[in-house]
Amino acid sequence: MSAPAIDPVQTPSGKPGKSAKLSVSLTGRSGGQRRTTPARFDTALGWSDRPGPAWALRILLCAIALGVFAAPFLTILSGALSTHPSGSSLSFFPHDATLLNMRVAGERGIWDYFSNSLVIAGGGLLLQLVVCTLAAYALARHRFRGQALVLTLFMLTMMLPEEVIAIPLSLVLGHVPVLGLDLKGTVWGVILPLGAWGFSVMLLTEFMKDIPDEIEEAARLDGVGELRMLWQVVLPLCKPALGVAGVLGFIMIWDQYLLPLIAAKDPTDYTVTVALAVLRTDPEVGSGVVLAGAVIALVPSLVVYLLLQRSLVTGIAAGATKG
Incomplete structure (x- = not known):
């Protein structure tokens, strides 16, 4: 076999450069065709196309x-x-x-509870994203006294289980301080307590902190105000984080059980998660009807995940590679 033929890439001066790329071709005795090595099929798990x-x-x-x-x-x-x-x-x-189980579940009012859940999940998620985005923008892009205390309070809300605050929350919903409103039996009694979530605030804050200051300074030189800065500069750079907050926030709101239970005045105010527990205790229906209700309750979470899975994966990957 003949020796490899090395063709140096010439520099403008006619001499081979130090960083020139070398083109190596391996030929057979007859000086014929170039031998190529098949590319290996690799993935993140180290898969190979060769059985073994x-x-x-x-x-x-x-x-x-x-x-x-x-x-x-x-x-x-x-x-x-x-x-x-x-x-x-x-x-x-x-x-x-x-499909008899689906029909019986519908006769038991599962679709009414399903619509209640959709209204609460849609309104609660919208309010949650707005509040958490504004809070994260203030914590990430501004400096003020008591900032560490505010972050600590948000973290404390994630450490307390729902059972601990169930009784105080029930009293507040029955008589809102200062306003004196009774929110029990309304969708606002479930939506307003879900308006802020510590996890979304912490997630969006960390993403907004990584936005270069030069981008914000250039925008301010063009006369951009706070709300326009948030809407046109910061939020487009935080789409992956918003996707993660949207998916996890919707699932968190949709799976709520204790809050809709204590905020309801009548069984017609129940959500689909509470309705499943009621169906389970109903002696006139079997387990098939309960499973049919579970399938109906599963569909919205699955649809939201499929629609936002790209943003979810991108946001998780971006958070894992920071630093």
Whole structure:
């Protein structure tokens, strides 16, 4: 085999440069075709296109993980579509498939509770994003006395379980201080307590802190005010964080159980999560109706995740690579 032929890239002076790229071609005895090495198929998990023990082990681990996460959903869907679901055995496929459970759940008012949840989740998420964005902008882009105390208070709200504040919150909703309003039995009794979430404030604050000061200074030289700065400069750079806050905030609001329960005056004020607990205690309905209600309650969270999954993954990846 002949020696490799190295063709140096010439500099303008006619001499090979130190950083010149070398073009190496390996030829056979006949000086014919160039030999190329096939590109290896790599992923973040170290996958390879060649079957082997490691390849089989990774396939097995992925199958186990898929089974662990997918099995509950398949079981719920199977039970919701089965005529007589069994609560003592797992079944991934419905027996005697029927939509009777869905119809009975609708007759029990599941769609009314579902609409209540949609109104509360939509209004609560909108209010939460507005409040948390304004709070994060003040904490990240401005300096004022007591800033550390405000951050500490937001963190404390994440440390207290709902059961601890249930009784004080019930008293406040029944008689709002100063205003003297009774918010029980209204959607505002559920939406307003969810207007600020410490997690979203902390997340947006950390993202806004990483925005270069030069961008803000250049915008201020053009006469940009605070609200315009937030809307046209800061928020477009925080889209990944807003996606994460939107997905997690919606799931948090949608899964609320204790707050809608203490804010309701009548069973018609219940959300779908509370309605599922009521259906479970109803002796006239079986487990299939409860599973049908669970499938209905699962759909909005799944839709929101599928719509915002790109922003969610981008935001998590951006937060993991900071620093």
